[in-house]
Amino acid sequence: MRVHGSFGLNLVNTYDLLWAEEYGLEDVELSFELTFERINRLGGTIKRGIITYGYLPLMLTVNCPAKSENISCKTCKNSSKMTDRKGEKFPLKCDGICTEVLNCVPLYIPQNEFSTLSTSFYSLRLTVENYVENVESICEFTQNPMLKVKSTRGLYLRGVK
Structure with missing residues (x-):
């Protein structure tokens, strides 16, 4: 190996x-x-x-930010984004257990x-x-x-x- x-x-x-x-x-x-x-x-x-x-990971979280927007794992399909105060959209990559917040660029x-x-x-x-x-x-x-x-x-x- x-x-x-x-x-x-x-x-x-x-x-x-x-x-x-x-x-x-x-x-x-x-x-x-x-x-x-x-x-x-x-x-x-x-x-x-x-x-x-x-797109590098900025943060790893157990609580998915998309769930606070009432987006379920079934409908998300790893396409959700989190928006900051400047309007930048950060992709969320979820494996069902943890969510990575990725850089917006x-x-x-x-x-x-x-x-x-x-x-x-x-x-x-x-x-x-x-x-x-x-x-x-x-x-x-x-x-x-x-x-x-x-x-x-x-x-x-x-x-x-």
């Missing part, structure tokens, strides 16, 4: 990567809370990557930026896009330097304080 670690492990330093190596993980996806500078300073020999496209890191990192791979996190959007997102990402929609660089540039 080959074990891969995703961003949910919240691997943020060299000790974390050494732990992952010790426990036999083949590769890991680094926390998206790291800056590019910190990613390049990480030690260890395990293969590592970052998320370069996707996708993360997008152009190839010229992630190619300077000491990483082995990159990941596209396709969550709320439909099949056509998935194919278009992959094509846009791999062939064009810019997406047609508003996007964010996330915490890769400013970090967490």
Whole structure:
């Protein structure tokens, strides 16, 4: 069996990567809370990557925000959104137990930026896009330097304080 670690492990330093190596993980996806500078300073020999496209989770909740709007799980079909005070719509992704509140704009890191990192791979996190959007997102990402929609660089540039 080959074990891969995703961003949910919240691997943020060299000790974390050494732990992952010790426990036999083949590769890991680094926390998206790291800056590019910190990613390049990480030690260890395990293969590592970052998320370069996707609607990132902002919050995980047991109580679904859509239920407060009297939307049931049967009618929602993972298409509900939560609206903030500025009118931004945040997609809700539910698995029947927990609900992820996703960012209202996708993360997008152009190839010229992630190619300077000491990483082995990159990941596209396709969550709320439909099949056509998935194919278009992959094509846009791999062939064009810019997406047609508003996007964010996330915490890769400013970090967490």
